Amino acid sequence: MKRPTLAVVAARAGVSKSSVSRVINGETTVAPEIRDVVMQAVQELGYVPNAAARNLVTRRTDAVAVVVSDPPKGVVSDDPLFSTVVRTVSRELEAVGRRVVLILAESDESRARVERYVAGGHVDGVMLVALHGADPLPVALARMGLPVASFNRTAATDVPYVALDNAGGAELAVRHLLDRGRRRIATITGPLDLYESRERLEGYRAALRGTGRRSIVALGDFTRVSGAEAMRQLLEDDPDLDAVFAANDLMAIGALRALHQAGRRVPDDVAVVGFDDIEAAAYTTPALTSVRSSMADQATATVRLLLALIEGGPRKPVIMPNELVVRESS
Amino acid sequence: MKRPTLAVVAARAGVSKSSVSRVINGETTVAPEIRDVVMQAVQELGYVPNAAARNLVTRRTDAVAVVVSDPPKGVVSDDPLFSTVVRTVSRELEAVGRRVVLILAESDESRARVERYVAGGHVDGVMLVALHGADPLPVALARMGLPVASFNRTAATDVPYVALDNAGGAELAVRHLLDRGRRRIATITGPLDLYESRERLEGYRAALRGTGRRSIVALGDFTRVSGAEAMRQLLEDDPDLDAVFAANDLMAIGALRALHQAGRRVPDDVAVVGFDDIEAAAYTTPALTSVRSSMADQATATVRLLLALIEGGPRKPVIMPNELVVRESS
DNA sequence: CACCCCTCAGGGAGCGCTCCCTCACCCTTC
DNA sequence: GAAGGGTGAGGGAGCGCTCCCTGAGGGGTG
Structure with missing residues (x-):
């Protein structure tokens, strides 16, 4: 049960701790025969370096915190964004040998915990997914001196971020509706x-x-429910409307449902365009036209940004392009 | 930038390191006045204990690895399960002051990395989400001696798990269709x-x-696409069928789409029942009847199981109950 | 009044690793 | 052949913390 230490491996290999350490860390100034005998001892003993001891002296952890800051029923928490971002980020960091510490900051209390955690030196950097503009966390984390990259624009102007061309994407959607004669x-x-x-x-x-x-x-809050509600409101206020641009797909899905219930045909009576092009967009009836923003690409870009920051790179924001995916709903 | 250490706090407070340590760790055998003076020094210096140093000596990390083992386009990776499980688990562990290290094991290489990581003593326990029956990871992790709990049944019979009453749920669904006269x-x-x-x-x-x-x-693979395909196949083979039970909601959604495209009305011509009751089930047209299995409850149960194991509890499997949620599709 | 016990603060070893420094040894070079 | 330089192994301090052990002091008991 007790794991072997460096010293045990060194004894077994008949060399010094220093040499074993060099081999383990892949340093080149080691004679091949020492390297081999060390490797063999490592194999035989099933040696794995103790992470805590290494962290203690190197001050690096090879871990990155991914902080999703959002109230429990908030925007980020919704399936497609959350899972796409988390999964992409995890893959991307895994590829460079770093670990993901996932933290959901859903209350002020847990936000405070995040700050303490980050201060405790558990991680080398923080990737922030905090869609709420007024979120205090970006500012707080930025002050800590640790590299921080945000998945999107935040109120903390000194936190480097990756953002979509939101205005451009919306324009794309609306121009498309205009082109269709709406x-x-x-x-x-x-x-x-x-x-x-x-x-x-x-x-x-x-x-x-x-x-x-x-x-x-009409105002929504990025949830399906709010999309349906806003759609009903719009139909009531303006029965003659013939097109809707929903600011995200979930609300568009809600809108489709409300239109169906109101007996409007899509796209014959009312055309619908969403934003994000989540996977579910292709599976609605009719299939949803949407602005493709590729959260995966955005997430990847954010990871790259963070890694660059950890290496001491420049603090420059990144803007992602969009394209329109036309399906049946418009 | 340099964070204060225990010794600095002790010097400031005019007490020994031991006393500061006792205060930090909430031990009760400390005189109130010492406690106060230490607390104040901690406040003033903004002291946060160094995690690595503490881990090194205590051999505990207060972190738990959540390993999602699945090929990139596999079952678990799909949105609803992934995000529900990850989010629930994260919340649950946060509540008991433990951190989540999220690891996606999508290839043999990354599975090997997981083993090394776990062996490195980074975590106190592992929660496994590996739906693939033949996955070698459960067995490998079980051998390491660290507490492991699985979100579902695996081939490693010695790994304690939480599972649904799958057969019972399916029976519920089919009996319901029979009751409806299908x-x-x-x-x-x-x-x-x-x-x-x-x-x-x-x-x-x-x-x-x-x-x-x-x-x-008909065979599917738990994806929307496969559900649609299987449905088309079924309609071709057996045009007179009047009901379908899909083994999960995503396939049910695919089936709904295929039925729509084939001009069959749901539920008039064909009734559809899914399994899992994911959030999207309420937003299909028509809304989907489904077996509610509450992945969130299952995830919570798994976390509890793991925490119990870490505390030295018994290795007993847990079975979750189901209920049928009847909506428009049946 | 002497003795013992209990409580609680301080001292210091040690967790497993890295990395600086020293030093041995060998190859050049004049 | 002696001096100088370069290469690479070993020794050991120290990272920041916990926890065991020691011992001082106070209170209770016979």
């Missing part, structure tokens, strides 16, 4: 304390500007 | 190298047994 185009926004939501709304407005069409806005 | 009830199975799949198929057969109805089986 005349009364509404939008369902996300919560307006999020940059994403504001920028997507801005893009919607920009596309409509100069076309003589007025904007019709 | 006569030709097909099933779409999951991959048959999974216990889940085999047990659900067994339940389907058990429910049909003695009713004079024959079983109609």
